[in-house]
Amino acid sequence: MNAPAPVYRHLLSPVSIGTMDLRNRIVMAPMGVEIVDSDGRANDAIAAYYEERARGGVGLIITEVAAIAYPLGANSIHQLGVSDDAFVAPFRELTARVHAHGAKIALQLVHHGKISRVDTIEGRDVLVPSEPAFRGSMTMASDLTVDEMMKMAKASGGRAPAYRSMDHDDIARVTDEFASAAVRARDGGFDGVEIHGAHGYLLSGFLSKAYNTRDDEYGGSVENRSRFLCEVITEVKERCGAEFPVMVRLDALEYRTPDGIVFEDTEVTARLAVEAGADAIHVSAYGDMTDASAFTEGTLPHTEAKHSALSGRLKTVVDVPVIGVGRIRPEVGDDMIACGKADLIAMGRQMLADAETAKKLVEGREADIRPCINCYTCVARPFFDERVRCAVNPVLANELELSEVERSTAAVSKRVVVVGGGPAGMEAARVAALRGHDVTVFEASAQLGGALRFAALVYEPNHRLLTWLTRQMSELEVDVRLETPATPDAVRALSPDAVIVATGAARQRSNIPGATQNLVVDGDDLRAMLTGSGDVSAALKKLPFVGRVAAKVGRWLGLLKDPDRLAKLTEYYMPIGKRVAIIGGGLVGIELAEFLVDRGRSVTVLDDNDVLATEMAHPRRWRVLTDLRDHGVDLITEATVNEIGAGVVHYTIGDGDEGVASTIEVDSVVIAIGLVADERVPNQFRAAGFDPVVIGDCTGVGYLEGAMSEGFHAARALG
Template sequence: METANRIVLPAMDMNVSEGGEIEQTEIDHYVARAKGGAGLIITGACAIAFPYGAASMKEPGLSDDKYIPGLKALADAIHAVGSKLCIQSTHHGKVARIDTANDRPVLAPNPQDYSYSMKAMADCTPEELAKMGAATAGKQTTFKTMSKEDIDWLVETWADAAERVAKSGADAIEIHVAHGYILGVFLNQRDNQRTDEYGGSLENRARLACEVISAVKARVGDSLAVIVRVSGEEYGQEGALSLAESTEASQLFEKAGADAIHVTGWGRNPFDNFTDGPLPNKVGAYVESAGHIKKHVSVPVIAVGRMLPDVAEKAIKDGKTDFAAMGRQLLADPELPNKLAAGKPETVRPCINCYLCVGESFFDDTPFCAVNPSLGNEKVLPLRPTSASKHVVVIGAGPAGLESARVLTERGHRVTVVDKADRLGGTMWFSTMTTPDNERLLRWFKQEIKRLRISVKLGTRATGALMRELKADHVIVATGAVRPKPDFPGGDLPNVQTGDTLRAMMLGTATAQEAGFVLSTLGKTGRLSGLTKSPEFVRQFTKYWLPMGKDVVVIGGSLVGLELAEFLVERGRRVTLLHEKQQLGLPLAMPRRWTAVKDSEAHGVKIHRNVKVDRITEKTVEWTEGGESFSAPASMVVYADGTTSAAPFAAELEAAGIAHDVVGDAGAVNYIHGAIHSSFKVASEL
C-alpha cells in the first residue's frame, strides 16, 4: 500500500455512528482530514462483534454485512480525495461498557485482581460522575475468563470482520493490541495470569494476538495491509508491559503477518495517568519506543503521541519511525498536511493540548475542539462570503477578538482591532506563563492577523468617539472577563493581587500602588526593553528571579488558580491553595484536571478544599475549614476567584444606537474554547 506522504490520522473515536452504522457526519469528518492531505486515515475503534465487546453504541460495527455499505461509502469518499483508508478493528474486552450496561460479563484472560485508585473522582462534579456512570448504566463490571471456545470464536470473528473491511474497498485494517482492549490485556503479565498456552511467557501472552493476525492475513491476503497497534510501554502499575516485551511481541506480530507496527503507549489507570497514555502531554512521547522497536522489525513503524510537525520530521530523518500519526493536531487543523507541503508551517492552527476533545469520550459523547469550531460540524466550512461588506471594529485583542477578526476578514468584511494593551493576546498572553501550549496559538493568531492584513490599533482605549471616528458599521465587544479584588476583610491590601493586576504587572502597565514598587518597576523596565513581550523569556527568567516573597497564598482553585499555584511552587515559592468548593481545576477537561491536581500536590502545593476565607492581613491569610480556624503566612496573596463576565462598553454602544455583539468572556466566562466558539458563531453569521 502506497500513501501520498508519511502523515497518518490515528484512531480517535467520534461517537456518532448510531447503532453501529457509519453516519454522514463521520464520513465528513474523515474526508476533511483526507482532503487536507493526510496520506492515511485510520478510523476510530470499530467493534468486530458489535454490540458485543463494544465501548459505545455509537461506534461503527463490523459484525454484520449490513455495515458494509457504510464502510464502502467511507472508503469511496476517502479515495475520491486521494487518501487511503484503514479501519481500526477491536474488541474492547474489560472496558466494553456496552457489555456491562447490558449485564454481560466482559471477556478477559482472567478476572481482574486489582482496583484502580479513584482519588481523582474528588475533582469531578456530580454531573460529570453521572454522565460517566451512564455509559455503563451505573453497573459494576463482571468478568468471564475466556475458554478455548471463546478464544476460537474471537479469532474467527476477527477474520470475518476483516473480510467485511476488504469487501468495503478499504485499504488496510488495524488490529488493536493496546490500551486495555482484549488483545492488549492478554499481552501484559499484570492482566494475564493464565497458566495455559495463552499465559506465562511473552510468547504465550502474544499468542492470541498472533492468531488473530494470522487468521486475518489468511482471510484477506494482500487485499488489505495489516497494521498492528501496540503499546511500546505501559505506565503506572507493576507488571505493566515493558519496552523489551513490546519489542519482542512486535517481532512475533511481524512473523504472524503484520505489515506495519503502530507504536502507542498506555497509562493503565485512566483516572491517574491518562496523560501518560494513550493521549500523552509530552511532545514526541513515544518516539524513542518506536525507534527501539524499529531496530528489531523489518516492516514500517508508525509513531504516535504529540507528533508535532518538527518533531515528526526529525524522528523520520533520524530513522526512529517511518510514519507520523497526528491525532489532535489534525482535529485542530485538517489542512495541516497541505500547509506543510506548501511550505507554510506557520499557518497551521495548533492543538493547545487542552484534552477537551478526548474528555468527551469519558461521557460517550462526540469530541469538540477548543480551537476548531468546525470539528464534528464540517458543513460550516468553507465560510460563507458576506453579501454586504461592513467595517467591523473589534474591541479586544484576546482570543475572542482575534478569532472574530480572522473569520470576519475571511468572509469579506473590513476589520479594525482595538486594544488598550501594547500587544496582542489579552489574557491568553498571560495564560502562556502557566500553559506554554497557548503560546503556539498566540503565534498563530499573530501570523493570521499579518497574513490577512488586519488593521490593529494597540495602546488605544475604545470610546464612543473612536467608534464614530472609525465609522464602524458594527462593533464586536471582546473585552474579556472582570477579575475584582475579594470583598472579605483585607481584600484591598497592597499585598493582594488579582489576575488583572498580575497581568498588568507582567505587561508593565501596573502602578506602583497596584503591584508594589519593585514589581511595577520590573514590568515597566521589561516593557520598555521589549523583554516582557516574549512569554518564553518571562517563563525562563522567573525561574531564576521572581520579585515576591517566599510565602504565597492563592485563593481559588479553578483553572487559573490551580495552574498558577503550580507555576509559583516550581519557582521556589511556598504555596498554599485555598478553594471554597470541593472540585479543583474546573473547567479543565477531566484528564488534564486530574494530572494538574496530582502534579501540584507532587510539587508541594498545600491544597485546602471546602474552606471559608475569613480575612487577609499584611502577613497572613486566615480561614475556616471543617469548623476549625487556620492561617498561613502570605507575603503575597493572589485572588484567582470571582471571575465574572462584564461588557460595560456594550451599554454605551446600545445607548448610542451602534449595532454590536458581545463575545468571549465578556459575555460568558468559558475561557479559550468559549472565546473561540462564541466568536466563530457570531462572526460566521454577521
C-alpha cells in the same frame, strides 16, 4: 551555493506499508469521536470529518475504533461498527471521499474487552482473558466532580461489568469476528486495517500479566500471551489475502499497573506479530485508567514525544515500518524519522485542532497551523459517551455544517468592527476576514491577546495559540488598532455594518479583610506587572523598588511583549515572594500555581470547593493536580479565607461549629477569584444606538473554548 534543504523532508517523503503506498509519513492517529448515530454505521457527518483530514493532506488516516462484533464488545453505540455486511456500503461512500483527496485510510478493528460499556449497559457478559487481578487504583475519583462521576456512571448504565473469562470457543469466535470485520473493511474500500492490540482492550488484556492470569496456552509466558493477537493477524491475512496491509497497535508499556506490560514484552510481541504477518507496528502506551496520572503518561502523554525512545528501540527489533505517536510536533516527528526513531508519525489531537496540518507543512505554511493546546477537552468527552469537541477548532465534529464557513466568502462583504482583541475578538475577526469582510479590531491595550496573553505566560501551549491568532490578523490584513479604546463615536466614524464586542470579563476586587495590603496581588495586578497592560501604575505601587525598576527595564527592552521571553525572565526575577498563597483553585489559580512552582516558589492553594480546577477537562486536571502534589504544593479544599494579616493568611476548613481554623505564613498572596461577566462596554454601545453582538467572557466566563466558539459563530452569522 547549495539549495536550501526542503523543510520536513523526512516527514513529507513517501513511504509504503506493505502494498500500501503513502504520499507522506503523516498519519492521523485513530480517535473515537462519537460522531456516528446509534447504529454504528458510517454516516455523512463522519465521512465529512474524515474527508476534511484527507483534504488536509495527511498520508494515512487510521479511523477510530470500529467494533468487530458491534454492539457486542463496543464501548459506545456512537462508535463505528463493522459486524455485518450492512456496514459495507456506507464505508464505500466514506472511503471514496477520502481517496478523492489522495489519502489512504485504514479501519481500526477492536473488541473493547473489559471496557465494553455497551455490554455492561445491555446486561451481557463482558469478555476478558481472566477475572482481572488488578481492578485499578481509583485515585482519579478524588479529583472528579460529582457531576462527572455521575456522567461516567451513566455512560456504563450505572452497572458494574459482569466479567467472563473467555474459553477456547470464545477465542475462536472472536478471531473469526476480527477476520470477518477485516474482509468487510477491504470490501468497504479501506486500504488496510489496524488491529487494536493496545489500551487495555481485549487483545491487550491478553498481552498483559495484570489482566491475564490464565494457565493455558494463552497465558503465562509472553509468547503465550501474544498467541491470541497472532492468531487474529494470521486469520485476517488468510481471509483478506497476504497483500492486504495489516497494522498492529501495541502498548510499549503499561504505566502504573502492577504486573503490566513492560517494553521487553512488547519487543517479543512485536516480533511475533510481524512473523504472523503484520506490515507495521504502531507504538502507543497505556496505564491504569482509574489512576489520576496514568492516562496522561501513557495513552495521551502530557510530555512531548514521550514514547519516541521506545519506538526507536522497537525499530531495531522489527523490519517493518514503525509508527510513532504521542504528542509529536511536526519538527520533532521529522527529526525522529531522520534519526531512526520511527518511520511514520501519527498525530492525534493536532489533527483535531487543524485538519490541514499536513497540507500547511507541504505548502511551507507551518506558522499557519492552528496548534493543539493540550487541554484534553476533546478526549474528556468520550469518557461521558459524548461527541468530541475541540477548544480551538469549533468546526471539529461539525464538518458537515461548518467546514465551508472558512472556505467560502460571504455574498456581501460587510464592514465589521470588533471591539476587543482577545481570543474571542481575534477569532471573530479571523473568520470574518476569511469570509471576505472588511474587519477593524479596536484593542485598548498595547498588545493583542487579552486574557490569553496572561494564560500564555503561565502555560506555554497557550502561547502558540496566541502567536497563531495574532499572525492570522496580519496575514488576513485585519486593521488592528492597538492602544485605541473603542468609543461609540470612533466606531461610528467607520460606518460599520456590524459591531462585535468581545471586551472580556471583569475582576471584582476582593472583600477579604486585609486584601488591600501590598503583599496581596490579584489577577489584574499580576497581569499589569507582568505584561504591562491594565492599571500598571496601581500595580507597580505594590512592588518593592527593585521590582519597579525590573518591570520598567523589562518593558523598555520589550521583554514584556513576548510571553516566552517574559516567562524566561521570570525565572530570574518575579515580583512574588518565596512563600505564596493562591486564593482560588480554579483554572487560573491552578495554572498560576504550576508556573510559580516552576519558579521555585513554595505554594499553597486555598479554595472553598471540594474539587479544584473544575473548568479544566478532567484529564488535564488529573495531570496538573498530580504534578502539583508531587512538587509539594499544599492544595487545601473546602477552605474559607477569613483574613489576610501581615505575612499570614487565616482560614477555616469546614462550616459552622465543625469548622477548623488554621493559618499559613506567607510572603505573597495572589487572589485568583472574582472573574465576572462585564457588560459595561456592550451597554455603552447599546446606549449609543448600536446593536452589538456580544461574545466571549463579557457575557459570562466561558474560557478559551467559549471564546473561540463564540468568535467563530459570531463571524459566521455575519453571512
